[in-house]
Amino acid sequence: MELFKNTNIDFLGKKWIFIGASLVLTAIGLASWIAKGSLKYGLDFTGGVNVPVRFTGPPPVEKIRASVSAKIPGEISVQEVTGENSVIIGTPLKKDEEQEQDRRRITEALTATFGESSGKLDFNNTNEQALADRIRDPLIQASAGLNDDQLHTLTKAMMEYRNTPPRSGVIKSLDELSAVSGVTPAVLKVLKEQGYASPFAIRGAEMIGPKIGRELRDKAILATLYALGGMLIYLAFRFEFIYGLAAVIAVFHDVIITLGLFSLFDKAIDLNVVAALLTLVGYSMNDTIVVFDRIREKLKFSRREPLEIVVNKSINETLSRTVLTSGLTFITAVALFLFGGSVLHGFAFCLVVGIIVGTYSSIFVASPILVFWHNFLDARKRSAGPGSAASAPRETVKKK
């Protein structure tokens, strides 16, 4: 079975349609960018504190916000994570010395609003060691004493039960623990005396101060610039400068449209997204290189055919391969987007969008630029003097 046997689509003839489409997409993206003031940046670049918290039911966003605002000045963001009953509480950037306290205060605020102040241990917000320390003596007093090994095994089992889905870190009531092996009614009684299950669980924390935030921003920009520059040099070396330039322009176009779509769909850009972008830069080069390789191969044999026809043929011949490989990588990116979880969400979105745009640009943007440039140079040569006919062997293409 073959998808594209002997196609003969006049890609270059239709190039204005594609260039038009590119311009429209870029315009939409830029419009969104300008309308919203700036791109939405993730914690890596904004700095501040992010604390993911999971609840036993749909999280009460307003109550959370009020609770945290009471302890921390500044704008508190409470973002819901779809499908997970959890939120990400964010506090704004402060000076390095003050930043660290925000994280503690969030915990205090949540405990004050949603937890109990009875002095009991919050099962959903403790770790193995603390739990073991808490119940060791009471168990002995209740004649259910365990030695250290047994206690360790028991607490480990309870924690694992709590951490696996569908609970994923938060249990609704201590009674659920009877499902864990080793939790006898006596143990359960001690647990209920010593602890309780609050409706929330703080699953982690991320704090980035201004100094580190600045560093990460700088690194991201530098990495992107260097990568683009590196690509240009590599392609100029393997092919010719004009090829490198065409490819870099195409990639640049990809990045702009991708970022525009990020703005349009309100997705946050963090370091992972930048990593995805850079990977796309490299990957998009792939398609471009495959087409250029084919163009170069054909030009070796047919120096008299107009460039447009050669390029068209090359694209048609590599179409099957381009669509298939991009399609396969696209599928893996979609799998990541659908199942990869919230941490990689921006990363996966970038890949999904970027692969489509990248493939499109290799076919419809990089090659036309090549042709444009060549025709431009040719026209200059022709006007420079007689004797250099259009049918003369092309000089812009060196044999390699």
Add this chain to the structure above:
Amino acid sequence: MQKNLRWKLILIVATILICVYGIIDFPKSKDELIANWNKNIRLGLDLKGGSMLVLQVKLQDAFKAEADTAIERLKEQLAKEGIAVANIDRNDPQSLQEADQIQINVKGVPVDKTAQFRQVINEGYQNWILTPVGSSDYRLNIKTSEALAIKKDTVTRAMTTIENRINGLGLAESSVQQRGGAGAEAEILVSLPGLDDPARVKSILQTAALLELYEVKGGPYPRQEDALAQSGGVLPPNTKFLRSQRTQDGNQAWYLVTRTPVVTGRDLRDARPAQDEYGKWETAFVLSQDAKGRFGRFTEANIGNRLAIVLDNQVRSAPTIQARIEDQGRITGASSQQDASDLSLVLRAGSLPAGITYLQESTVGPSLGADSIRAGLTSGLVGLLVVVGIMLFYYKGSGINATLALVLNAIILIGVLAYFKAVLTLPGIAGIILLIGMAVDSNVLIFERIREELRGGKSIPAAIDTGFGKAFLTIIDTHVATIVSCAFLFMFGTPAVRGFAVTLVFGLIANVFTSVFVSRFLFDWHVARNPTQATLSI
């Protein structure tokens, strides 16, 4: 089988075995297999759970301390030489950048003692540069070379102390490293796998742990003014005020103590948690040999007076001296055994030469880490199944070829990661998933070429040959392009992003091997087995 093919097969099998060994050694049981797997595949903090802290050593503290010592010495010396100056003080650098702009100001040097003054400075303060300001004032600035030395020394000492404290907690696999690099000389990276609440660690790190024992001249006073009232509104010579710890009801008291301590933390030999006769926890400390004599003489001469036990410039307690004490003391007021234990750990590990600020903190709880792993595995499995399905459907028999190459690619990649002790992060898993698509890319390239050649009328072996030959250069080109961008990611990325770059690079390199060498071998083997077959399932 041709000789060529046999060598190739041996090479491939050897590679597989080496990689598998790297991943799971030679397990004798299922439990051992799992244990070896966990040992060799190192998971990043974002998958395993744990904490990461980036601290900055407040170098300006060290500079201030250095200046203070110099000022004390200078005052003594000038007094001894009979040079009466109006005032000596220093500026107060607040941030890291201002640290080496530390400056000592000497005002009012008598004009006739100028030469003498200069001589004192030249002889005893070679780390400082003397500059006159007007006719009788001077300023001293620290020499650049000395400033650098202080910075380096402070960071090293801070790191050692922090390391000691972390190690004292007994956390497995914790690490303390200097971050280094431009603008980050004073930064330390602390990695604590498995610890999902760094609050205790942070409080242990935060304590400067400066222990001092002072002779108490007066107190406790509820306010400083009461103390001053006793001595006519002015501070008695050679004394200073120290605050006590806040009591339960929020009260604080002031003590008047001698300026310099009798014994400091440097004289400490050991510290342990202990219980008093009522079962309350306290920290017992033991002094070193040379401090014993000093302390003994002091306590003997001061029976009936009080001794202030001061931690981090706060008076913890001020017991009355009952008899000569040679080398022991107790710090009371610990709230629990862990409290006393933490304090003794901190005292044993030594005091920090300067304060620390937290620049970055990342904590991943176990449920979050487990979620990430699960998400990664699910998306990986889905992606793999769909891609393999498509390859089998579109390229039929050759699709099996591609699938085998893919599996081998995965084994080699994981094996290499295990050998290099590379850390697998969540972006790393994403990279592996991406690789599934990219790896198949090379196969597609080759298969499409082979199809083209077959269409053009070439024989099967010839088509295979040409297909691989022509596609090889393009495969190299495309892999290099992605590898180069990964190199930049590695240079500029955070640990998680680096994990991604490393995984991708190793995977791509392995892919060149599997898609060119192994795939070719499989085709050749198939052809060698059926020399007369007229069709190739592609």
